[in-house]
Amino acid sequence: MMSKTVRSARVNATRDLILATAERMFAERGVHEVSNRQISEAAGQGNNTAVGYHFGTKTDLVREIVRKHAAPVEERRRELIAELGADPDVRDWVTILVRSSTDHMGSLGTPSWTARFNAQLMNDPSLRQIQLQESLGSPTLQRVIEGLSDHLAELPPPVRIERGDMARHLIIQMTAEFELALAEGTPTARATWHEMADGLIDGIVGLLTAPVTA
Numbered sequence: 001m002m003s004k005t006v007r008s009a010r011v012n013a014t015r016d017l018i019l020a021t022a023e024r025m026f027a028e029r030g031v032h033e034v035s036n037r038q039i040s041e042a043a044g045q046g047n048n049t050a051v052g053y054h055f056g057t058k059t060d061l062v063r064e065i066v067r068k069h070a071a072p073v074e075e076r077r078r079e080l081i082a083e084l085g086a087d088p089d090v091r092d093w094v095t096i097l098v099r100s101s102t103d104h105m106g107s108l109g110t111p112s113w114t115a116r117f118n119a120q121l122m123n124d125p126s127l128r129q130i131q132l133q134e135s136l137g138s139p140t141l142q143r144v145i146e147g148l149s150d151h152l153a154e155l156p157p158p159v160r161i162e163r164g165d166m167a168r169h170l171i172i173q174m175t176a177e178f179e180l181a182l183a184e185g186t187p188t189a190r191a192t193w194h195e196m197a198d199g200l201i202d203g204i205v206g207l208l209t210a211p212v213t214a
Contacts, residue, residue, distance in 0.1 A: 018043050023065050027113035076100040077140035093147040094204050098197050106193030111183035119176035167204045
């Protein structure tokens, strides 16, 4: 029993190391620029097929990284929804949308690579589908989308879809740039993830509620 427990712990530690190494390399170089062999070598694995052994294909590896971060974001979103008042408005729903991600990113310390990894996925149509597919299974994200839709019902459907895309790109790109600046020690307009989220929330609320050109 003890030997199985030790072996299980070693396997889990190896998987975690490969995941962390892959996330960093994907964030810095791009998913298609890094091979499974390079990840195995950078993770200090003597077996160059370690990635395939533990995760399967590169697509499987990417999906596993996405899921690793989706769980704490989901939990934070659930907490924020539970704190909502009786009559939440657009800002309340946007706050949940933004802070569920930025609170998690802020908890990772510096340097981190999650935001830049997300940006790499969103810039590639095939990889973007992995992230979108995982998001569709989130009950809390669906609740946020429903809440926003209720308050934006007067917007024409094409405008609502367009602004939703804009908001998603803002969250992805702004968090990636902020994460990079923190990692490199570059001055930023906002000093912390919490403050950065304040500005992002203000911008997205303005975007979603802006007048529509006739």
